[in-house]
Amino acid sequence: MKKPMSYLDSVHRDGRIWGLFICFLIVCFPLAVSVLFGAFPQWEALWKGLLATAPMYWAVGIIEIFTYIPMLGAGGAYLSFVTGNISNLKLPCALDAMERANVKANSEEGEIISTIAIAVSSIVTTVIVILGVILIVPLSPILEAPVLDPAFDQMLPALFGGLAVVFVSKNRKLSVAPIVLMLALFIFVPALNRDTVGIMVPVGVLFTLLVARIMYKKGML
Amino acid sequence: MTFHVNHPILYVLVGIIIAAVLAQSVYFLVRAMRRAKEIGIDSAVVRKTITSSAIFTIAPAVSVLVGVVALSKSLGVALPWLRLSVIGSLSYETIAAGNSIEALGMTFGDQITDPSAYVTVLWVMTIGIIIGLILTPLLTKRIQGGMKKIENRDKKWGEILTNAMFLGMISAFLGYVFCDVSLAFTGDFTGLIPVCVMAVSAVVMAICGLLATTCKQHWMNDYALPISLVLGMASAIPITAWLS
Known part of the structure; x- marks a missing residue:
């Protein structure tokens, strides 16, 4: 008799189907626009634009997959890599939820x-x-008000300040070395800034794992 | 059909994709809630997870909306709506759209009127982000299988491993907060803005934690992260005015 599929296996099966289906839809969009308006890409500009964009973002994309999938869990990974905003929204949200629910990330509850x-x-x-798009005309002046600019500019520090208190206080011994390294790198290497923080996440992760x-082998954790 | 960046048909096409993305999230939410019931996770815990995640998401979602407004000047509303609802982030989309608009010999900020220019931008933005969409279905099971193997070999190390990964990510972002502090030596104090905002948010988080435990206000714990996020963001307004 065939063994019934576990919850996790079914998540992987459904995640793959949904993921590939949405990927197909995304590719269909430019095709549909081409057909409907009878317009085709300007090949030279397309090639130039791709050369300036794709190599870096493909590299970052591949690194992100190996960095974030182990942290997101199966269902979380399939959803996050479709809807995006992983490090600034989805992962902090999941981490906070698991912390509040008191469940371990590597358990089924997690x-x-x-x-x-x-x-x-x-x-x-x-x-x-969606609501914003419907109300874009009345909302634009509010969202673009210069007085609010600093609040949106500083979303990441406001998010990670709170999150750090929770995680650093729970892992004091382990957090010292990676925080010291990252502070030193970001303060003294001018190339590291808001745009390059994504590349430094895997560096931080690998260093902290090491x-x-x-510390684990020496019995310090 | 005469092309326009805000042509209704573009909204229909984008609407179909967004509906599929929403359906996927609802599907996984329902599956997870059912499974939670099956394995005996308290329904109060599930309810709290839903409400606190929803409230936490509001401020970051509004900042996504700000991105849609910013990009809508060149690209109309439909394309930024799609690109920022599916995978995109404002920084990526701005660079991808900027690169392709530049390659077309146009200026970023001018509205695109030529359909072939629009399709060119569309393909650059799509191909640029497609890698995650293709590889996630192919690799997730394998990567997580590898993690499970490590955990099965040594359960304690398995727990430390995931915690260490979270800390590694958080430390990278903490480092970023300090990236411009050295400017203070040249008399430019703007680099201290993110540091002060982070400090405000951390203090608010600590106060929420204290209130939750000492005053038995346990609801505070569930909303501590959104509270610290919003107050931190709000504090950026006077702090920026002060330090700029």
């Missing part, structure tokens, strides 16, 4: 809580953006 948090976050984002392994 998988479920993180999926619920990320799904809700994706739905709320999508709905808010430190954790050494």
Whole structure:
């Protein structure tokens, strides 16, 4: 008799189907616009634009997959890589939810809580953006008000300040080395800034794993 | 059909894709809630997860909306709506759209009127982000299988491993907060703005934690992250005025 599929296996099966289906839709969009308006890309500009964009973003995309999938859980990964805003929204949301629910990220409970948090976050984002698009005319002057600029500019520090208190206080010993390294790198290497922080996430992750392994082997954790 | 960046048909096409993305999220949400019930996760915990995740998402979602407004000047509303609802981030989309508009010999900010220019921008933006969409379905099971193997070999190390990854990510962002502090030595204090905002948010988080435990206001714990996020963002307004 065939063994019934586990919850996790079914998440992987459904995640693949949904992921490939949405990928297909995304590719169909430019094709449909071409057909409907009888317009084709300007090949030289397309090639130039791609050369300036794709190599870097493909490299970053591949690194992000290996960095974030282990942290997001299965359901969370399939959803996050479709809706985006992983490091500034989905992952913090899942981390906070797992912390509040007191579940471990690598347990089935963690998988479920993180999926619920990320799904809700994706739905709320999508709905808010839909409402914003409908109301774009009256909302634009408010959203573009210069007085609000600094608040949106500083979203990441405001987010990670709170998140750091929770995680650093729970892992004091382990957090010292990576924080010192990252502060030193960002302060003294001028090339590191808001645009390059995404590339530094895997560096931070690998370094912290190395430190954790050494401390674990020495019985310090 | 005469092309316009805000042609109704573009909204219909984008609407179909957004509906599929919403359906996927709802599908996974329902599946996870059912499974939660099956394995006995308290329904109060599920309810709290839903409400606190929803509230936490509001401020970042509004900042996504700001991105849609910013990009809509060149590209109309439909394309930024799609690109920022599916995978995109404002920084990526601005660079991708900027690169392709530049390659077309146009200036970023001018509205695109030529359909072939629009299709060119569309393809550059789509091909640029497609890698994550293709590889996630192909690699997720394998990557997570690898993690499970490590955990099965040594359960304690498995727990430390995921915690270490989270800390690694958080430390990178903490580092970024300090990236411009050295400007203070040249008399430019704007580099201290993110540091002060982070400090405000951290203090608010700590106060929420204290109130939750000492005054038995446990609801505070569930909303501590959105509260610290919004107050941190709000504090950026006077702090920026002060330090600029």
